[in-house]
Amino acid sequence: METKIAITDDHEMVLQGIASMLENTPEIAISGTYKNASETLEGISKVQPDVLLLDINLPDINGIDLSKQLLKKYPDLKIIALTNFEDISFIKRMLKNGVHGYLLKNTDKLELLTAITQVLSGEVFLQADLHKKLLGQTKTASDNGLKPKLTRREHDVLIAISEELTTQEISEKLFISPKTVETHRMNIMSKLGAKNSVGIIKIAIEKELL
Numbered sequence: 212m213e214t215k216i217a218i219t220d221d222h223e224m225v226l227q228g229i230a231s232m233l234e235n236t237p238e239i240a241i242s243g244t245y246k247n248a249s250e251t252l253e254g255i256s257k258v259q260p261d262v263l264l265l266d267i268n269l270p271d272i273n274g275i276d277l278s279k280q281l282l283k284k285y286p287d288l289k290i291i292a293l294t295n296f297e298d299i300s301f302i303k304r305m306l307k308n309g310v311h312g313y314l315l316k317n318t319d320k321l322e323l324l325t326a327i328t329q330v331l332s333g334e335v336f337l338q339a340d341l342h343k344k345l346l347g348q349t350k351t352a353s354d355n356g357l358k359p360k361l362t363r364r365e366h367d368v369l370i371a372i373s374e375e376l377t378t379q380e381i382s383e384k385l386f387i388s389p390k391t392v393e394t395h396r397m398n399i400m401s402k403l404g405a406k407n408s409v410g411i412i413k414i415a416i417e418k419e420l421l
Contacts, residue, residue, distance in 0.1 A: 214331065215242035217260040219251045219277075220293070221270050221390075225316070229264060229293070232320050239327075248272035255281065260288070262327055265310075267294040267301060268394060275301065279308040289330040293318070300401040302341060312336035358418050359402040366420070368395040373412055373421050 216239055220226050226244045233239050242260045245251040248271045255263065263281070267274035278290050291312035292305050302313050311330035314323065315338055326336040361369060364385075371381040378396075382389045400406070403414040415421045 213238055213240040214262065214327065215240055215258065215260040216262050216264065216327070217241075217243045217245065217251070217255060217258065218264045218293075219245040219248075219269070219274075220264075220266040221246050221268070225266070229323075232323070236320075236324065246270075248274075248277045251277065252280070255285065255288070259285065262289045262291060262330065264291050264293045264323075267292060267296050267305070268390070268397065270390060270393075273393070273397060275304050275308065278305060278310050282309040291326055291330060291336065293323075296397075297341060297344070298398075298401045299344060300404065301397075302337070306335070313341055314338050315341070358420065361399065361402060361420065365395050365399050365402075368392060369399055369411065369415055369420060372396070372399075372408055373415070 216233060218226055218229050218241070220229070223246070226246070230241050230244060234241055242258045243254040245254050248269050251263070251265075265274045265278060269277065272280075274292060274294070278292075281288055281290065289312075290310045291314060292310055293314050293316060294301075295316050297315055305313060312326045312335060314326055314336075318326075318338065322338070329336040364387075367385055368381060371384060376384065378389045378392045381392045385392070399411055403411055403418070405411045405414050412421070
């Protein structure tokens with residue numbers, strides 16, 4: 212029986228690369244490739260794959276929130292995060308949402324197939340380096356009361372968020388793409404331990420970043 216694999220990533224080359232990596236593998240069928248969250252929600256409702264390889268940084272809904280939505284609706288779906296984000300807070304939030312695996316995009320075919328096999332058997336798969344990082348993590352700045360360190364550009368975005376500017380408005384103000392704005396926003400959320408823009412402002416004020 213074939214295992215149906217769906218892939219969500221907003222980069223066409225990544226989609227094609229992963230699909231071609233897996234397409235000649237016995238007992239694996241690519242059931243769909245999607246470039247954003249809305250396409251994923253629509254496609255999965257029709258195809259209902261066994262495994263979804265999911266990027267975190269998407270143009271509409273981020274993978275962290277999307278995974279929560281999907282697993283609430285499709286509890287049997289196995290989700291493996293396949294991303295460039297190796298921040299511990301992202302891993303913990305994805306796992307908390309019920310995601311079954313977490314891989315970086317530098318993975319190879321053997322490791323990807325191992326992850327797929329492992330999550331289908333009901334286990335959680337973490338890339339070895341990420342597993343060590345998770346086990347060996349020290350207290351984060353938000354845990355020990357230290358002021359989180361933001362880059363200059365992250366601080367610019369933080370100020371713009373506090374001014375209640377939209378992603379598009381921040382993009383135009385700082386001369387960066389909306390996708391880059393969202394990447395900075397997610398990094399800020401990670402460093403502050405915030406769940407949304409309201410949390411960002413609240414914690415930033417507490418930490419005297421604003």
